[in-house]
Amino acid sequence: MSDPVTIIANWLEGLLLGWGLSPLLATIILNAIGILVMAALLLVLDIFLVWVERKVVARFQDRLGPNRLGPYGLIQPIADVIKLLIKEDITPRGADRLVYNLAPILTLATVLLLWAVIPIMPNVVGTDLNVGILYLVAVGAIATLAIIMAGWSSNNKYALLGAFRTVAQMISYEVPMVIALLIPVLLARSMGVSDIVYSQEVWYILVAPAAALIFLISSIAEIGRAPFDLVEAESEIVAGFHIEYTGMKFGLFYAGELLHALTIGALFAALFLGGWSGPGVQAVPVLGVFYLLIKAFFIYWVIMWIKYSLPRIRIDHMLNFNWKFLTPLALVLLLATAIADKALEGSTTVVYILVMLGLNIVLVLGALALARGYASKERQRVGEPKPVARPPQPTVIEQS
Amino acid sequence: MIPLSWYLIFAAALFSIGLFAVLARRNAIVILMGIELMLNAVNINLVAFWRYVNPELIAGQVFAVMVFAVAAAEVAVALAIFISIYRRRRSVSADEIDLMKW
């Protein structure tokens, strides 16, 4: 066994039990230590993400990015954190103090909570909950709530408006996301995230590429990144639900968004890219962390790529895209996957993958063709000359 | 371990609080919240009996799931009615919505 986490955990458990603690208390302390270590590592990673984000953006926009503090500007995020820590914290008048302070805490806490069920290497997972996938959805629901709390308690019209828009967007895009999450559950016959990773002899991105795509799109909308960042449409509602937050409280929202994006990457990796699996992982389990992080950062990079390439979508287009394209497509995909999976019972793996892949491609192409037809009609409709209101002609007054 | 009676008494308390909300509050939305509390109390009972009496038979959980569905449907329709009434009468106070009283 070359699995340091298990070895350390066993050693610690033996130590704690040796002190004469009850097994229950020992388990709780052990869990708490594990959680604190993981959360601390995640938060450090989060600070580092600020640097990654700024550097990658700069590259996309043909700039250099932070390059003054330390090598490649690596110390820049630390300076940012110090700045946030020593900023004055302003609470707007009329704010609902408790709710106002609770909202940013909840935002970051829910992102940390997501990591409870993500397996990070073979046999090492926070807990292998047998309802893992639904747990992720449930935690997401609490995140939605945190946004309502932030917007409502700020005592600001823009904040409330922004919060309502965000929530309308988040709950709308939660529907295709829940459907897309159902497909790996169906393929693996389990809601446990570890089980899903273990059952991926072939990565699910090959068996259910459309579900993967829908999950990615709806996740981007869920964290409110461009092109779905209407919520912070600076020109209309200033900054959205966190307009009144200053200093570290704003920092928590920002950190939550960045860490959430990486978490989406890790989830995507676990559900569709085989999680920690990779060559040599059975012999050296620690490699699993490495593989998972590589996959997660790749997806994170894709999310950034999308963010800095596409313009912001209009709100009606965004909701139409969700309800009239993504959701029906996801539902049909679910039906097709369910029936095909049952019908293909007993066939060889190669046939199974080929049929599933073909099915996905046909469905997505069909949906795109329908959308294209609709789009050309819509373009014609928009292109037609509209009745124009003419300004009243100034009557020429004859000078006599 | 926890005896079954603890769950039953907890559920009874939750149900009574919900009932009080339904009987005494004026705002219709709070009345709806009271109904939700009552449904939750019922669900606790269903699941507690499933766990303590016959965990092999899944019926208790199935019923609880059905209660979820009924609660969701009820909330959706009730809130739609309240919004509609509010639009016409500018109030969701249950005392003032008495058009259908004889």
Add this chain to the structure above:
Amino acid sequence: MTPVQILFILVAAVTLGAALMVVNARNLVHAALWLIVSFGGVAVFYAMLNAGFLAVAQVVIYIGAIAILMIFAIMMTRNVAGDSSPRFNSSQIIGLVLALALFAGLVWMTLSWSGATTTPMPLDSRADPISQLGSALVSPDGYVLAFELASILLLGALVGALMIAWDRK
């Protein structure tokens, strides 16, 4: 007292306290937030009763959907002058007496019932309750009728609520 019992009492106190705050709150958004705390407490009880699926379903459905719908409805029906009007109606004393009587009656019945002191049956560690639930929901000798009826009920609720709330302009 075992740790589990202490946990039970803590969660029960929080849940019931939150429920009381729902009844008592003047601000409707606060009432909704307290209601969410109360729902969360019930979810903890489901987890303690080994009904993990119901625990997460409770959070997803009640906190994630129903509570948010309620907050939206509160925002839409807020009477600007209504906040100062009394919270309780004229029959609050009767309501209080009835609720207390019901509670006393239920407690008395529970305590006088011999089956109330049973401890939980051992769970079959091999059985997967979620899989059991899934097959019970769609098997013909299970609850398939209720399952499909639930779907129809929700469809009906969707259609009805849209009819009522949606004003065609």
Add this chain to the structure above:
Amino acid sequence: MQTEQWLYIGVFLVLAPLLPAAAILIPRLIAPRKPNKIKQDTYECGMETVGETWIQFRVQYYIFALVFLIFDVELVFLYPWAVAFDVLPMFAVLEGVLFVAILIAGLVYAWRKGALEWR
């Protein structure tokens, strides 16, 4: 086994808010605190705020939340069905398909009614 899993989630639920809470508490100690009236004003692009903040909203938000609620509940029902997929016969799979079909009917209704348009 299952109890231990939930114990872990419980400990996590207690600990997860602590770190962000600490991050908020540190500025209390080291950051300056000089509140004044102008600073605490609600930020509305420099204008004086007019009227109540907790304004009334359009019904469209409620419609989206409503459709979401119905879908959410139905989809949660489908999860046990997907987990039990191995033991289900084709007939039971079709039961689930019928369930989803009813769901699609609801979506089509809302669509035709124009409730999904953002106006």
